[in-house]
Amino acid sequence: MDDRLSKEEVLHVAELARIAISESELEKYQIQLKQIMDSVDKIKEVEVNDEKMLIANWSEPTKLREDTAGEMLNPKEVIGNAPRHSGNYIEVPVVIGEES
Amino acid sequence: MSNYIPTIGVEVHVELKTKTKIFSNSTNGYGEMANSLTNVIDLGYPGTLPTLNEEVINLAIKAATVLNCKIRREMHFDRKNYFYPDNPKNYQITQSRTPIGYDGYVEVEVNGVKKKIEIEEMHIEEDTCKSTHRGTKTLLDFNRAGVPLIEIVTKPCMTSGDEAKAYLEKLRELLFYCDVSDCKIEEGSMRADANVSIRKNESDPFGTKAEIKNIGSITNVAISINKEIERQSKLYDNGETFKPQTRRYDDKLGDTVLMRVKETGNDYRYFPEPDIPFVYVTDEMIENVVKTIPMLPDERRTIYIEKGVPEVNANKIVQNRSLSDYFNTLLDENTNFKIASNLLLGDIAAYLNKEEKLITDTTLTKERFVELIKNMEDNTLTSKNLKDILNKVLEETSSISEIIKASGIENITDDSAIREVIKKVIEENPGSVEDYKTGHDRAIKFLMGQVMKASRGSANPKIAMDILMEELK
Amino acid sequence: MKYLNKSVLELHELLKDKKIKPIDLVEEAFANIEENKELNAYITLNKEEAIKQAKELENKEVDNVLFGMPIAIKDNIVTKDLLTTCASHMLENFTPIYDATVIEKIKSKNMIIIGKTNMDEFAMGSTSRTSYFGSPLNPWNKERISGGSSGGSAVTIAARDLPFALGSDTGGSIRQPSSYCGIVGMKPTYGRVSRYGLIAFASSMDQIGPMTKNVYENALLLNAIVGKDNKDLTSANKEAEDFTRLIGKDIKDMKIAVPKYFMSDIVSNEVKLKIEETINLLKNAGAVVDYVDMKYLDQAVTLYQVIALGEASSNLARFDGIRYGFSAENPENIKDVYFKTRQEGFGTEVKRRIMVGAHILSGENAKVYYDKAMSVRAAMRDEFKRIYKDYDLIIGPTATTTAYAQTESLDDPLKSFLDDVLVNPANMAGLPGLNVPVGFDNSNMPIGMHIIGNDFDEARMYQLASYIEKELNLDLTPGGEK
Structure with missing residues (x-):
């Protein structure tokens, strides 16, 4: 069994996670992610009698909220924590095209 | 290709x-x-x-x-x-x-x-x-x-x-x-x-x-x-x-x-x-939500057509939801739905567009609308006259008959007044009377035309026709 | 004059009788923290505001037992106008504009927030060494780790800086450092405490809980923070209850299960011996203690990796340098904003976990790993429920060893997961878990017992824990009573 993920696999998850990784980090992640995935892989071998799934230990079903408006932030508060802003808007470098 | x-x-x-x-x-x-x-x-x-x-x-x-x-x-x-x-x-x-x-x-x-x-x-x-x-x-x-x-x-x-x-x-x-x-x-x-x-x-x-x-x-x-x-x-x-x-x-x-x-x-x-x-x-x-669902457009169209509304009118009414909702309130009434649809899509729609109003913003209650339709149906009110009183119909609250009376455009439905006019027309057109009596049915149309002309359009056509036939016997 | 070594009930009486003022406690807490500065328990101190608040309280009626009490807050619980960093460069300068529900609750009791405690970055770790602000040190031996992720909260309580702290526990992050530092830490039933304002790591497991010197005070703090919160759909609609109510009651006939896996070879002999001694103590008190077989417990770490990391990869996606927090300098395009901000803003452990989480949910993997994990999780919970048909509580050791050296296993990406092998199952099943100190190893490092209760059965856990605490009567002050 390989002791590492392929470069492509690591770069794919780094792309999904939007994390830049340097060439020197790449090899480290290839090995470390593989170590964790080997541990994770054991889940495949576990036998269960039932296909039912537990998403979370919710104690009650969702209680719906009444459709009544509450307090809102003013635009100054909205932009207050934003690294880049312009007027009442939060700003980012121009986005061309669509979500990937 | x-x-x-x-x-x-x-x-x-x-x-x-x-x-x-x-x-x-x-x-x-x-x-x-x-x-x-x-x-x-x-x-x-x-x-x-x-x-x-x-x-x-x-x-x-x-x-x-x-x-x-x-x-x-x-x-x-x-x-x-x-x-x-x-x-x-x-x-x-x-x-x-x-x-x-x-x-x-x-x-x-x-x-x-x-x-x-x-x-x-x-x-x-x-x-x-x-x-x-x-x-x-x-x-x-x-x-x-x-x-x-x-x-x-x-x-x-x-x-x-x-x-x-x-x-x-x-x-x-x-x-x-x-x-x-x-x-x-x-x-x-x-x-x-x-x-x-x-x-x-x-x-x-x-x-x-x-x-x-x-x-x-x-x-x-x-x-x-x-x-x-x-x-x-x-x-x-x-x-x-x-x-x-x-x-x-x-x-x-x-x-x-x-x-x-x-x-x-x-x-x-x-x-x-x-x-x-x-x-x-x-x-x-689900039950609570279903209760709030209004009558849907397809059903509306079907009912309107069943009630005598021309298909083209039915489609037009449904396109305008507030008109259609208003129209629905009439459905239990015994009235002429074709006239109702013509009125709504004609003069009334023009008024609403111009004034940027909804039908519910006007004073035209269901009762007054039914009265208006009746007056149109029995020719008390002609389309021409309606135009003159439309603003009053849509902005005032007095009954339609009061508005008609007050504006002096009431159709002459008084028998004696029409009879006078008719007698005069018969006297003045002996040729046509002769034609009618010898079987030329077309002459009656000419005579009616003369009657309407003499009354300047205010004679109720249906009543006038009845009297004319009587006088020609 | 030192007051903070007294019990909370004694302090309460002194406050009520106006023999001391809140400011006395606050100043003493800051003095203690200053004295213990090298323990690095805090990321941010709230000195100015705490002193101001303490003075304002002088004119108010002492209306509850927690009135005027100093409290430390783990730095992943948001506090309005007070830096909340998650021990990350990503949030190094982040000032929240709202309070977490638990913060509103402790403020309504007029408790005084002393500061925000050190932790593993975004609560990801079992040693608190992944903190951007350096590792906190174990007061029992500064060469040793504090445990984590709520390391700073455990350290400040163990060091007797102040009586109360809040931690959070996703896979053992309250209980395991409590064990390593010799304090009492409770992870309540999932849903017991509102998560609103707790910066999410793994939403289906995260839970806030109290960390204190002793069992009774732990129950007092839990009393103050529980309750249905309409801002958190996962919070449980439970009536308020007094969690101290069973403390002091005898444990005769209490039925206790010890899963054999919890006492297997994965646990060090010293720890195992101490737990066995404690089990004998319980038997002597008339409790029924049985060793039982339980399936799936050995899968807890794997399950945790799949579910916690999958959820984490999504929960931490919001840190993108756009609306708040750190943002990479001079980005040339939107790609830079994302990739560089997250490269520079997150530490190694966090990035590793996010990438594993993304991998686990990617394409067909979601079915192979995540769906399967949710099924195993359901089976594990059923297994716990089966045991609770016959038993009141489940016990075992909290950790497989005592706190290890700061320098140990620094580069092992699996070690931090394996440290939590005994505490993960309660998070998976949503059950409450508590650490109570039961002794020391040969190096005088604390050993803790783990008590797992049935859903919403925290009061009974306190009953058992307080019995053990009273019978053992350990000196839990590092370096002995001062």
């Missing part, structure tokens, strides 16, 4: 008409100052959690019901993970595994042929924020972030742009009528994407798909789909192929243009949303 069989599926996003957002209690509004309708939840602040707006579930149940969908009774939400600046949490809360509605249909008519457009599923999700591009910057306004949406996905069951158009028109009419959404394409509260492919034979596998995104109007849906079919047909005719792709319709070009070629499918990493426990849709919830 050879003939191909097109296959079209349509995905529609509709913003729900709620007071607040889906997962927070900030206001769901349009056209307000940028970033003035948000709170920490809409902005995806660390530590915040969603709550779920009751009205969103109700409106989704309503939409599912009018789209003939089955309604899921136990559902949860899922996270769709993708990074984009308009997506505050970088995941969108949506329903992937348990859409609230599924297996529905709407019936449309295209060129006189009825067809059921099958709906695969309908799910609830949150809208993104609005981006505006300015030179090298993109500006983000989070007012729209978290506005509730339903997405309605058809099966790939349509074969022409016209069918897709008819489907969208029907969808808009239904959702607008039951107050699910404003369905304003220009304001973005209804957005349509179409998937188009073509193939040579029924038995062939589906062709390569192109998705046309964000089409700006229903008319353009038909045009863009037909253009796309044409484009694909030409490619195939020339023996060319193409990759799955996303295109958009360019209004100026009148054609679709390439946005991007789709790489191997998007990796959205869906998983069940742990922050929102199961939602159970009960019989009671």
